Amino acid sequence: MAEASSLAQKIIARAAGLASVRVGEIVTCQVDLAMFHDSSGPRRLKPMLEELGSQIWDKYKVVLVMDHYVPERDDAARSIVRLARDWALEQKLPHVYDSQGICHIVVAQHGHVRPGMFCVGGDSHSPTGGAFGAYMFGIGSTEMLGVVVTGELWLRVPQTIAMHWSGTLASGVCAKDMMLFMIHRFGMNGANYQALEFTGSAVRALSMPERMTLCNMGAEMGAQAALVAPDAVTRQWLEQTGTVQDLAALDWAALQSDHASFDVQHDFDASTLSPQLAAPHSPAHGVAIADHAATRIDIAYIGACTGAKLDDLRFAAQVLQGRKVAAGVQMLVAPASLRDKAQAEREGTLQVLTDAGATVLPSACGACAGYGDSFAGGQTVISSTARNFRGRMGPPDTQVFLASAYTVAASALRGYITDPRTVLP
Amino acid sequence: MSQFDPTPTVWHRVWRLGDDVDTDALAPGAYMQHGIEVIGQHCLEHLLPAFAQEVRPGDVIVAGRNFGIGSSREQAAAVLVHLGVAAVIAPSYGGLFFRNAFNLGLLLLTCGQVDALRNETELALDERALSLQLRSGEHLPCEPVPEFLLQMARSGGLLASLKQRMLHCHCGPDPQSSGDAAMDPGSGPG
Numbered sequence: 001m002a003e004a005s006s007l008a009q010k011i012i013a014r015a016a017g018l019a020s021v022r023v024g025e026i027v028t029c030q031v032d033l034a035m036f037h038d039s040s041g042p043r044r045l046k047p048m049l050e051e052l053g054s055q056i057w058d059k060y061k062v063v064l065v066m067d068h069y070v071p072e073r074d075d076a077a078r079s080i081v082r083l084a085r086d087w088a089l090e091q092k093l094p095h096v097y098d099s100q101g102i103c104h105i106v107v108a109q110h111g112h113v114r115p116g117m118f119c120v121g122g123d124s125h126s127p128t129g130g131a132f133g134a135y136m137f138g139i140g141s142t143e144m145l146g147v148v149v150t151g152e153l154w155l156r157v158p159q160t161i162a163m164h165w166s167g168t169l170a171s172g173v174c175a176k177d178m179m180l181f182m183i184h185r186f187g188m189n190g191a192n193y194q195a196l197e198f199t200g201s202a203v204r205a206l207s208m209p210e211r212m213t214l215c216n217m218g219a220e221m222g223a224q225a226a227l228v229a230p231d232a233v234t235r236q237w238l239e240q241t242g243t244v245q246d247l248a249a250l251d252w253a254a255l256q257s258d259h260a261s262f263d264v265q266h267d268f269d270a271s272t273l274s275p276q277l278a279a280p281h282s283p284a285h286g287v288a289i290a291d292h293a294a295t296r297i298d299i300a301y302i303g304a305c306t307g308a309k310l311d312d313l314r315f316a317a318q319v320l321q322g323r324k325v326a327a328g329v330q331m332l333v334a335p336a337s338l339r340d341k342a343q344a345e346r347e348g349t350l351q352v353l354t355d356a357g358a359t360v361l362p363s364a365c366g367a368c369a370g371y372g373d374s375f376a377g378g379q380t381v382i383s384s385t386a387r388n389f390r391g392r393m394g395p396p397d398t399q400v401f402l403a404s405a406y407t408v409a410a411s412a413l414r415g416y417i418t419d420p421r422t423v424l425p
Numbered sequence: 426m427s428q429f430d431p432t433p434t435v436w437h438r439v440w441r442l443g444d445d446v447d448t449d450a451l452a453p454g455a456y457m458q459h460g461i462e463v464i465g466q467h468c469l470e471h472l473l474p475a476f477a478q479e480v481r482p483g484d485v486i487v488a489g490r491n492f493g494i495g496s497s498r499e500q501a502a503a504v505l506v507h508l509g510v511a512a513v514i515a516p517s518y519g520g521l522f523f524r525n526a527f528n529l530g531l532l533l534l535t536c537g538q539v540d541a542l543r544n545e546t547e548l549a550l551d552e553r554a555l556s557l558q559l560r561s562g563e564h565l566p567c568e569p570v571p572e573f574l575l576q577m578a579r580s581g582g583l584l585a586s587l588k589q590r591m592l593h594c595h596c597g598p599d600p601q602s603s604g605d606a607a608m609d610p611g612s613g614p615g
Binding site for chain 2: 026039040048051052053054069076077080121122123124126137138139140141142143145146149150154187188189192193222224282369370371374387389390391392396
């Protein structure tokens with residue numbers, strides 16, 4: 001009988017062509033999916049591929065998403081995106097999503113990330129794909145070049161750290177609060193590049209977009225990958241994408257962590273969790289919302305792969321239904337993908353937000369990437385995004401607080417940082 | 426261990442930083458649309474305003490915990506190579522930055538005893554990156570780095586390794602044009 005293996009170890013072993021793997025062992029894995037975007041991808045890969053005189057190992061395993069520099073706001077952005085478009089045509093890439101939304105959401109919504117896959121992304125929030133029971137992590141452009149040329153990369157088999165959430169989340173509390181709580185407790189690098197697996201009844205009860213929020217911010221805890229074992233919720237969501245043909249062929253029962261396979265387990269009670277807030281300038285800088293009740297905000301931002309998926313838009317609409325944002329507050333909403341935006345339009349969610357005074361921005365990385373569309377200096381921002389590093393979303397004196405879409409909307413409503421439970425209908 | 430020259434000939438100047446230096450401080454987003462020369466002018470501008478102007482080839486950075494946390498942008502490591510930084514020494518790193526650094530030819534040493542190191546300190550590095558030496562003769566141990574990563578960093582990074590690999594294997598469509606078929610047995614994983 002082999003030793004008990006976690007889901008992460010099973011996926012790594014399969015990708016490495018081994019029966020099992022041990023923590024700490026260095027293995028070489030075959031990559032099932034390589035995703036990159038306009039910033040990390042073509043502009044860096046094209047010249048290096050030409051220098052090597054090499055070709056892409058398997059174009060069907062590559063996905064290119066234009067999300068960082070679109071819509072193009074100046075000549076430099078135009079030239080970066082032009083290069084990406086031209087290269088995609090020249091390479092005849094079969095999977096290209098141009099200005100359709102943010103890469104982590106777009107690849108999931110088009111069925112590219114499936115349970116059990118071993119995936120890499122040219123972006124630090126690539127652990128998002130772990131929500132589907134895949135092992136997905138971010139790498140830099142030169143390492144992506146290695147993958148694109150050889151189809152493989154090395155990995156040190158990580159420990160699996162279980163984050164076990166029992167109980168039920170209260171109204172107005174969501175996955176973003178769970179993550180801000182864990183990041184505050186364990187720190188920005190608390191996961192030490194090991195793998196996280198989120199377990200327990202509160203995790204099982206989460207929708208796929210909410211599970212994606214958990215795994216997404218595994219990056220902020222310094223995890224290499226962050227997983228939720230696939231279940232009926234995963235399967236139903238993938239079936240609804242209408243793009244995944246082989247779901248029945250997957251061995252769903254095997255895609256689970258064995259009993260006693262976690263190296264470490266931390267236990268939490270979701271029922272007692274309150275809305276969380278991270279003060280400038282770190283996602284780990286957790287503070288009590290009550291201590292910031294007098295903090296006036298200039299901008300309320302709902303955006304990014306972390307905080308502007310369909311569920312986040314619905315959370316904000318629950319707070320703002322039939323209400324207006326406070327005078328002097330600029331509320332900005334950048335839906336994470338065109339699909340999410342279209343659904344939010346169909347069901348009236350977007351209308352609630354615009355009626356409340358929100359401005360809808362393009363479905364792209366926008367202000368979160370800090371690549372241009374950042375906020376003016378001296379402003380106080382409350383944001384549903386992942387990072388509030390000094391200088392990331394504006395000049396160094398821009399003050400960015402991180403919170404859930406509920407809390408961002410409640411704060412927009414009052415004009416001050418506000419616990420959403422005090423204003424939810 | 427006899428890896429130390431008893432009287433090291435290369436002493437490195439130290440630039441001292443604190444905990445949690447993120448990728449956005451090393452390669453600010455506002456300049457990411459530009460090449461490495463421009464990013465280099467703004468490297469660490471809010472934490473060490475003099476750094477970009479005054480850093481000299483061969484200098485080292487000594488930082489606190491979690492150096493390089495944040496983004497996957499490898500410019501955060503490339504910019505230090507561009508500025509001539511010989512190595513970074515810190516108790517821990519962002520995992521993604523750690524991979525990027527070696528891929529770009531930047532040596533990272535993991536050392537838990539950096540508290541006493543100041544800007545005025547000078548350091549020598551041993552060839553296997555297992556420890557640091559101070560002028561006092563004191564040695565500070567570092568966590569071992571896998572040999573294939575050390576080799577990759579020394580030979581200029583992953584792109585240089587891939588070039589070697591392409592030269593030595595049948596990768597092209599025409600097997601007769603590739604010459605020597607032998608893969609380098611010491612090239613390590615990846």
